[in-house]
Amino acid sequence: MVPEDRKYAASHEWIKMDGDTALIGISAFAVTELSNGNEGDMVYCDLPEVGRVLATGETFGEIESVKAVGDLNAPVGGEVLEVNTSIEDHLEILCDDPWKAGWLIRIKPETTDWGHLLDAEAYEGTLAEQA
Amino acid sequence: MNPDLLLFEKSSPGRRTLRLGALDVPQPDLTRLPAGALRLAPPALPEIGELDLVRHYTRLSKKNMSIVDSFYPLGSCTMKYNPVLHEEAAALPGFTDIHPWQDAGRLQGALAILRDLERDFAEISGLPCVSLHPAAGAQGELASLLVARAYFAERGEGERTTVLIPDSAHGTNPASAAVAGMRAVTVVSAADGGVDLDDLKTKVGADTAVFMITNPSTLGLFEERIAEIADIIHDAGGLIYMDGANLNAIMGITRPGDFGADMMHINVHKTFATPHGGGGPGAGPICVTEALGPYLPLPRIVEDENRLRLSEEAPDSIGMLRGWAGNFSVLLRAWCYLRRLGPEGIRRVSENAVLNANYLRARLRERWHVPFDRLCMHEFVANTRFQREAGVHAIDVAKRLIDLGHHPPTIYFPLVVPEALMMEPTETETRETLDSFVEDMLRIADECDQTPELVKQAPTTTPVSRLDEGRAVKQPVLRFRAE
Numbered sequence: 001m002v003p004e005d006r007k008y009a010a011s012h013e014w015i016k017m018d019g020d021t022a023l024i025g026i027s028a029f030a031v032t033e034l035s036n037g038n039e040g041d042m043v044y045c046d047l048p049e050v051g052r053v054l055a056t057g058e059t060f061g062e063i064e065s066v067k068a069v070g071d072l073n074a075p076v077g078g079e080v081l082e083v084n085t086s087i088e089d090h091l092e093i094l095c096d097d098p099w100k101a102g103w104l105i106r107i108k109p110e111t112t113d114w115g116h117l118l119d120a121e122a123y124e125g126t127l128a129e130q131a
Numbered sequence: 132m133n134p135d136l137l138l139f140e141k142s143s144p145g146r147r148t149l150r151l152g153a154l155d156v157p158q159p160d161l162t163r164l165p166a167g168a169l170r171l172a173p174p175a176l177p178e179i180g181e182l183d184l185v186r187h188y189t190r191l192s193k194k195n196m197s198i199v200d201s202f203y204p205l206g207s208c209t210m211k212y213n214p215v216l217h218e219e220a221a222a223l224p225g226f227t228d229i230h231p232w233q234d235a236g237r238l239q240g241a242l243a244i245l246r247d248l249e250r251d252f253a254e255i256s257g258l259p260c261v262s263l264h265p266a267a268g269a270q271g272e273l274a275s276l277l278v279a280r281a282y283f284a285e286r287g288e289g290e291r292t293t294v295l296i297p298d299s300a301h302g303t304n305p306a307s308a309a310v311a312g313m314r315a316v317t318v319v320s321a322a323d324g325g326v327d328l329d330d331l332k333t334k335v336g337a338d339t340a341v342f343m344i345t346n347p348s349t350l351g352l353f354e355e356r357i358a359e360i361a362d363i364i365h366d367a368g369g370l371i372y373m374d375g376a377n378l379n380a381i382m383g384i385t386r387p388g389d390f391g392a393d394m395m396h397i398n399v400h401k402t403f404a405t406p407h408g409g410g411g412p413g414a415g416p417i418c419v420t421e422a423l424g425p426y427l428p429l430p431r432i433v434e435d436e437n438r439l440r441l442s443e444e445a446p447d448s449i450g451m452l453r454g455w456a457g458n459f460s461v462l463l464r465a466w467c468y469l470r471r472l473g474p475e476g477i478r479r480v481s482e483n484a485v486l487n488a489n490y491l492r493a494r495l496r497e498r499w500h501v502p503f504d505r506l507c508m509h510e511f512v513a514n515t516r517f518q519r520e521a522g523v524h525a526i527d528v529a530k531r532l533i534d535l536g537h538h539p540p541t542i543y544f545p546l547v548v549p550e551a552l553m554m555e556p557t558e559t560e561t562r563e564t565l566d567s568f569v570e571d572m573l574r575i576a577d578e579c580d581q582t583p584e585l586v587k588q589a590p591t592t593t594p595v596s597r598l599d600e601g602r603a604v605k606q607p608v609l610r611f612r613a614e
């Protein structure tokens with residue numbers, strides 16, 4: 001099930017307000033596609049420096065499994081305030097809980113107008129097309 | 132003795148395959164070397180007798196799976212058969228015993244072969260200026276991007292540093308752009324697998340230096356909008372780079388220079404039957420338009436009064452990227468291939484590569500999903516969508532094929548197709564071999580329906596089954612260390 005408390009990019013990132021800042025992560029679908037459900041197959045995650053200012057859609061990092069490398073794109077632009085560095089050495093955190101403990105970066109969003117993103121239902125619709 | 136031990140582990144002090152005689156020349160004065168360059172103790176090299184050594188490598192060679200014992204439909208890699216005659220030509224003493232520093236008068240034959248090859252590549256590509264200098268396709272890409280930078284700098288357009296690259300491209304394209312000091316920007320694919328022209332139009336501009344396109348694409352599809360794409364890029368003042376990885380599907384039929392390319396590289400190991408990888412030398416010749424010719428790397432092969440020589444007189448050249456005029460013995464094999472086939476044969480290579488791929492696609496498409504199911508070129512991409520409910524992934528199918536005696540296709544590339552199985556039979560396979568592969572792919576489709584565990588547990592016929600690829604990346608053991 002895809003949580004309804006956040007917005008989604010078609011490239012599988014999610015963004016969610018948390019106080020007056022926002023968390024960005026990737027969906028369970030993206031994690032499963034990369035790992036085939038085997039968390040040992042995730043090998044690498046590269047996240048940005050704190051302080052970097054991202055544009056909407058900009059690639060801020062990459063995530064790699066034994067089968068593929070995926071870009072991580074900012075669903076909404078903004079300054080990177082915090083990075084979940086525990087992910088870089090412990091990708092199992094991301095595999096176990098991509099919706100919460102597996103968040104990737106915290107940003108100060110440049111806008112709260114997220115009309116260009118998908119809601120949970122629309123995002124699930126794109127997954128059904130890919131299944 | 133466990134035959135699977137490493138040579139180091141099989142070592143026993145004093146064993147030799149060869150005993151050298153006593154030193155009969157003066158010992159050089161090693162104290163003249165810097166202290167840090169001198170070993171304090173001899174290296175711990177394995178000591179082993181000839182028979183055990185021969186058995187060691189023969190055993191290893193039997194574990195290999197290669198084109199000489201198996202069908203090898205590794206998409207994007209073009210694992211065609213390389214004729215043995217080329218090896219004989221490359222081993223002729225007249226070629227092996229020469230050196231580029233010899234007087235050019237004694238190298239005329241070798242230089243004539245390189246000159247012929249430049250002319251052949253100019254004809255096949257439709258691009259008149261050729262450099263055989265780059266040592267691989269990726270270095271050809273880098274050389275071409277440096278040529279483009281030099282060209283724009285000369286025109287006072289040094290601000291053009293953006294390289295547009297489709298999302299289906301080989302990973303070398305953005306890597307080459309980065310190494311050349313340029314910025315890679317991705318252009319998305321349209322629903323039919325070609326370049327999305329609307330997306331291209333939003334990204335092209337005054338900063339556009341080069342659009343890199345692989346045609347046919349990595350999906351095995353000919354880019355039917357190539358003329359329109361070339362107009363968009365040229366109207367914006369940019370250049371078209373053609374990644375020639377898939378030239379083997381179109382040679383003798385159409386020419387990149389005729390459909391708008393300004394420069395391209397040729398992967399001779401794919402298209403012209405020279406050896407693949409293995410750590411040995413490669414070659415990635417580049418072909419460019421007349422306008423870009425002055426910037427090609429050094430040295431050039433020039434002819435004065437019927438005498439050929441290597442020249443470094445080209446003031447606008449980007450210079451040398453490596454020694455000499457290219458990896459000669461690799462280029463020599465390509466020359467042999469072209470001479471044996473001739474223009475008609477070259478065309479038939481492409482026709483048969485396309486025919487074989489379409490035959491496989493047509494016979495597999497009902498049981499294996501083909502996302503872009505139209506007439507393909509020399510390769511096509513299927514995936515495991517029909518096997519999704521059985522929980523079977525592309526990796527499982529690849530491993531099961533090993534049990535059935537076939538080298539697997541390329542998997543998980545191109546990235547635009549989930550669970551991709553990319554198949555390229557090449558023109559050198561018979562109908563019987565293709566049929567045998569099809570029968571086994573249909574058998575695996577049945578197994579996915581009836582006994583998916585069998586597929587998920589493959590391979591079972593190999594010395595080891597599934598390796599922990601994740602741990603191999605995270606904790607690689609790259610060298611032997613004695614306990």
